[in-house]
Amino acid sequence: xxxxxxxxxxxxxxxxxxxxxxxxxxxxxxxxxxxxxxxxxxxxxxxxxxxxxxxxxxxxxxxxxxxxxxxxxxxxxxxxxxxxxxxxxxxxxxxxxxxxxxxxxxxxxxxxxxxxxxxxxxxxxxxxxxxxxxxxxxxxxxxxxxxxxxxxxxxxxxxxxxxxxxxxxxxxxxxxxxxxxxxxxxxxxxxxxxx
Amino acid sequence: xxxxxxxxxxxxxxxxxxxxxxxxxxxxxxxxxxxxxxxxxxxxxxxxxxxxxxxxxxxxxxxxxxxxxxxxxxxxxxxxxxxxxxxxxxxxxxxxxxxxxxxxxxxxxxxxxxxxxxxxxxxxxxxxxxxxxxxxxxxxxxxxxxxxxxxxxxxxxxxxxxxxxxxxxxxxxxxxxxxxxxxxxxxxxxxxxxxxxxxxxxxxxxxxxxxxxxxxxxxxxxxxxxxxxxxxxxxxxxxxxxxxxxxxxxxxxxxxxxxxxxxxxxxxxxxxxxxxxxxxxxxxxxxxxxxxxxxxxxxxxxxxxxxxxxxxxxx
Numbered sequence: 001x002x003x004x005x006x007x008x009x010x011x012x013x014x015x016x017x018x019x020x021x022x023x024x025x026x027x028x029x030x031x032x033x034x035x036x037x038x039x040x041x042x043x044x045x046x047x048x049x050x051x052x053x054x055x056x057x058x059x060x061x062x063x064x065x066x067x068x069x070x071x072x073x074x075x076x077x078x079x080x081x082x083x084x085x086x087x088x089x090x091x092x093x094x095x096x097x098x099x100x101x102x103x104x105x106x107x108x109x110x111x112x113x114x115x116x117x118x119x120x121x122x123x124x125x126x127x128x129x130x131x132x133x134x135x136x137x138x139x140x141x142x143x144x145x146x147x148x149x150x151x152x153x154x155x156x157x158x159x160x161x162x163x164x165x166x167x168x169x170x171x172x173x174x175x176x177x178x179x180x181x182x183x184x185x186x187x188x189x190x191x192x193x194x195x
Numbered sequence: 196x197x198x199x200x201x202x203x204x205x206x207x208x209x210x211x212x213x214x215x216x217x218x219x220x221x222x223x224x225x226x227x228x229x230x231x232x233x234x235x236x237x238x239x240x241x242x243x244x245x246x247x248x249x250x251x252x253x254x255x256x257x258x259x260x261x262x263x264x265x266x267x268x269x270x271x272x273x274x275x276x277x278x279x280x281x282x283x284x285x286x287x288x289x290x291x292x293x294x295x296x297x298x299x300x301x302x303x304x305x306x307x308x309x310x311x312x313x314x315x316x317x318x319x320x321x322x323x324x325x326x327x328x329x330x331x332x333x334x335x336x337x338x339x340x341x342x343x344x345x346x347x348x349x350x351x352x353x354x355x356x357x358x359x360x361x362x363x364x365x366x367x368x369x370x371x372x373x374x375x376x377x378x379x380x381x382x383x384x385x386x387x388x389x390x391x392x393x394x395x396x397x398x399x400x401x402x403x404x405x406x407x408x409x410x411x412x413x414x415x416x417x418x419x420x421x422x423x424x425x426x427x428x429x430x431x432x433x434x435x436x437x438x439x440x441x442x443x444x445x446x447x448x449x450x451x452x453x454x455x456x457x458x459x460x461x462x463x464x465x466x467x468x469x470x471x472x473x474x475x476x477x478x479x480x481x482x483x484x485x486x487x488x489x490x491x492x493x494x495x496x497x498x499x500x501x502x503x504x505x506x507x508x509x510x
Contacts, residue, residue: 132280132284136287136288139291143295144294146295147294147295147296150297150432
């Protein structure tokens, strides 16, 4: 009788461990899926930027500097991303990419704010389309990063809470790191609009 | 599961009710009291036939999936090429929010010529997921507000609410069938305008069907109301902006106070809407409402009661 009970308890623990393990695996897979999404959206942004700059140039001749900064930032981001692809584990390459991406986001954000500052063009349809495209592009990048962080949070919560913690320790699951804003003070300089 | 238990209860109730009707049957007052042969078996069979048949019929409406349902209600797909600005923006918003929610992209449709601000989601599985936004919502809401509305609907899809709702709707439809059958028996004769004695049976079946219908509605509504709060919370989580959905609801509040009549909606999508179109008054209709009131939802989003927000009244 006692042997039966002990056997049942062992069985229950094993089943629980399997369930907990599978849950952690599912979390980890959705994190890597979310990470892949960020990459896809960044690629899309690289492809789109030359196009956007071309359209913007027609309407915003006075903002040559900003447009140039965006073009430059894109070139830097593309090469940083290629460098990271060649050497995925390199920490400096990852930091360089994060930095370049930050600069690109900032440039595009500035472009967006500036495009709002042309009252005579408010009704212009091409500019309106451009603004929408810019907003959507920036949102997509931001939302993929946010989704990644949400998934990481859920995973880390599951990983570090008792009793799943024990399964995680046994199978060597490690907490994932969240993405942080890479803006530095110089990048965060506010947009000035001369009217 | 609960549904199966419920059907058993219903069968017992109908049998009991018909037995009582039998006792009151005029012919039995003379001769001795006898039950017709296979009395209970027949009753059980008829109840099962109606409830399960009705369930099957109702489910058939949804069998082709959410996209087909949306299109049957008159919603139009946003074309790949040549969509106008507002529609293109709506599709962009939906794509952004699916990224935020880390879920597959549904088909986005617009319900043309509907001035009311509303939306709904439908679908069994990602391949036939659809979200529908009214023309009125496209006109009255800003980009941020549309974002909140779309995120709310996406939550219904991702959390499996649409699946659950379509199943519940099928079951409640089955229970409705019984009530309607009872009513058709109990109705007075067209020629003589008199109720025959068999109307007693009709009333008995109607009463059972009505109780079934009521219980089904209560179940559906209770589930639905909790899901609405969840979807509101998800919308705030994904957009990181409580003003988006918050202002949408407050604008709807304004439009409703302007006494803009809500459009009559097909009842099968009632519980999938952003905002319930049936006005609820009183305790019982509160329980039966498929949505919490706008005030309650706004208060949960902001943490405090908020006023309505002016929205341009659609012409």
